[in-house]
Amino acid sequence: MTENQEHWIKDHWDEPKGRTLCVKIKDHLHSVRTDFQQIDVYETECFGRALVLDGVINVTEFDEFAYHEMIVHVPLHTHPAPRRVLIIGGGDGGSIREALKHPTVEEVHLCEIDREVIEACKQYMPSVAVGFDDKRVSVFCRDGAEFVKERKGYYDVIIVDSSDPWGPATVLFQQAFYQDMAGCLNDTGLIATQSESMFFDRSTIHTLLAFGQEIFAIGRYYYTLVPTYPSGTIGFFLGSKKSDPLQPRLCHIEGLRYYNTAVHRTAFSLPPFVMQPVKS
Amino acid sequence: MTENQEHWIKDHWDEPKGRTLCVKIKDHLHSVRTDFQQIDVYETECFGRALVLDGVINVTEFDEFAYHEMIVHVPLHTHPAPRRVLIIGGGDGGSIREALKHPTVEEVHLCEIDREVIEACKQYMPSVAVGFDDKRVSVFCRDGAEFVKERKGYYDVIIVDSSDPWGPATVLFQQAFYQDMAGCLNDTGLIATQSESMFFDRSTIHTLLAFGQEIFAIGRYYYTLVPTYPSGTIGFFLGSKKSDPLQPRLCHIEGLRYYNTAVHRTAFSLPPFVMQPVKS
Numbered sequence A, B: 001m002t003e004n005q006e007h008w009i010k011d012h013w014d015e016p017k018g019r020t021l022c023v024k025i026k027d028h029l030h031s032v033r034t035d036f037q038q039i040d041v042y043e044t045e046c047f048g049r050a051l052v053l054d055g056v057i058n059v060t061e062f063d064e065f066a067y068h069e070m071i072v073h074v075p076l077h078t079h080p081a082p083r084r085v086l087i088i089g090g091g092d093g094g095s096i097r098e099a100l101k102h103p104t105v106e107e108v109h110l111c112e113i114d115r116e117v118i119e120a121c122k123q124y125m126p127s128v129a130v131g132f133d134d135k136r137v138s139v140f141c142r143d144g145a146e147f148v149k150e151r152k153g154y155y156d157v158i159i160v161d162s163s164d165p166w167g168p169a170t171v172l173f174q175q176a177f178y179q180d181m182a183g184c185l186n187d188t189g190l191i192a193t194q195s196e197s198m199f200f201d202r203s204t205i206h207t208l209l210a211f212g213q214e215i216f217a218i219g220r221y222y223y224t225l226v227p228t229y230p231s232g233t234i235g236f237f238l239g240s241k242k243s244d245p246l247q248p249r250l251c252h253i254e255g256l257r258y259y260n261t262a263v264h265r266t267a268f269s270l271p272p273f274v275m276q277p278v279k280s
Helices: A064-078 A095-098 A115-124 A168-171 A176-184 A201-214 A261-268 B063-080 B093-098 B115-124 B167-173 B175-184 B202-215 B261-266
Strands: A008-012 A017-035 A038-044 A048-055 A054-058 A084-089 A107-111 A135-142 A155-161 A185-194 A217-225 A233-240 B008-012 B017-033 B039-042 B049-053 B056-060 B085-088 B107-110 B137-140 B154-159 B186-195 B218-225 B234-239
Touching: A008 A048, A008 A054, A017 A115, A038 A115, A038 B175, A048 A115, A054 A064, A054 A107, A064 A095, A064 A185, A064 A217, A064 A261, A084 A095, A084 A168, A095 A107, A095 A155, A115 B186, A155 A176, A155 B154, A168 A176, A176 A185, A176 A201, A176 A233, A176 B017, A201 A217, A217 B049, A261 B261, B008 B049, B008 B056, B017 B115, B039 B115, B049 B115, B063 B093, B063 B154, B063 B186, B063 B234, B063 B261, B085 B093, B085 B167, B093 B107, B093 B154, B154 B175, B167 B175, B175 B202, B175 B234, B202 B218, B202 B234
Parallel strands: A084 A107, A084 A155, A107 A135, A155 A185, B085 B107, B085 B154, B107 B137, B154 B186
Antiparallel strands: A008 A017, A017 A038, A017 B017, A038 A048, A048 A054, A185 A233, A217 A233, B008 B017, B017 B039, B039 B049, B049 B056, B186 B234, B218 B234
8 A cells, every 4th residue: 555645644734734644544434525524534544433524634533532531521520510511513422422421411412513524423433423312412503603692691511622713613713702602601601612732823822812811700721632633732722700620520430531630630731832922 | 846755754653654744844954874773854844953863753943842841851850959960862962951951960971872863963953952062061972771881879860862662772661771770870869761652652651660660769651742753742751769750849940941840740640541451
């Protein structure tokens, strides 16, 4: 097998495409062009199955636990008793799976704009898309930015499990969306949002923190490690109306592979370069 | 410019080469074949200059601070007053640069097997190889595994800034070498050794911890983030005869970009999967 276009996923980590992660493909399982994006599922040589959206690796069976456990359990252990959870994006189902592990959770609403992502993951990544049939779960195939303008004051936790800030996800990185999310939460609510890499996207992180800290009483950035994402790390903005994420409830969930109480606390400890001004 | 062999560094992160980081090259600055390895220095599109040994990215100007600050300042802030430091490998000079920032340090000995690595970095990566002319520094171009059999009880800190466990560095991952290092330290000495990725090399980490914790009173694994290394993270074994690395001295060094006292403490907080048994 040679390194040609057919047999490798080539995930260009940036423009002008100076760094690219190539992952060898065993099998191309699924391909569909939707109104929103190109969806592919591959069986890879070393990362299990991979969901690829518009050529960008979104989820692999190898390391999705490190992403989904951290985007979900950090906010859900920050809230004292989360009952109503909204997930925006997250059509693969990994965030649903993790949210359902919390015994206080009564409702998980998923707002995913592209129904075909859900269908692809149900069929080809069943270990990720495991929670869709749970009676606590409701799925809305709509635009998340519109959805959060309704249901004022309803949710305890909103998780924005989105792709990167271009294409359909662009609006999810804008201040107006964060203001609408704040309105969609009750008085003790909080959000966690996919917020890019501390190595490659510091401008985006600084912008999110600046307006996020205006909108929420507490706003912090934390990170996890995901080898198949650009730079091997990805972070999250946590915005909270009341609870401090540095004082989590103790974790009583069995079988987690990345999250525990110590990892929760230490994920907010950032190297000093992260907050230093970005040279233009 | 097309994606052909000439214009991209292709760092194969493993055998059977199922995952590869490709980095676009602007210029090939240096190439030499030594008795030990193939040495190349490139100017890259997005990571500054890169030192590549046998096809593997060892150092880039973009992220070397995250590696060198953590392999050096964690052991040097664990020791109460480090005076004599031995660096094995580290021919690029980055670990020397960081060690010299400690005011207690009187001697830095570098034992690098391949003189050509030092020469290449002095010429092409001067921001890394900045400390070689300091009067506290002595360079020995010898086999580190032999060097540590001499000078019994001499050093406060030994840093093994090596490449991966094959080729010339194989011996540096073996129990006998760790025993010889313990003999080369004084009674309060400690070591920090490059110890691979928690995602790709858990077997190696478990083996190092098992014999390292027999040899040293305290043995722990900690990690840093390096986007151009496989999986984006790399870790270190810290073995100490007396001082606990979880209780570092406060950092008074100005201008560090990755290390601070909080990052030191939290770098030892590992996701639970790291220590779980590796399936064979």
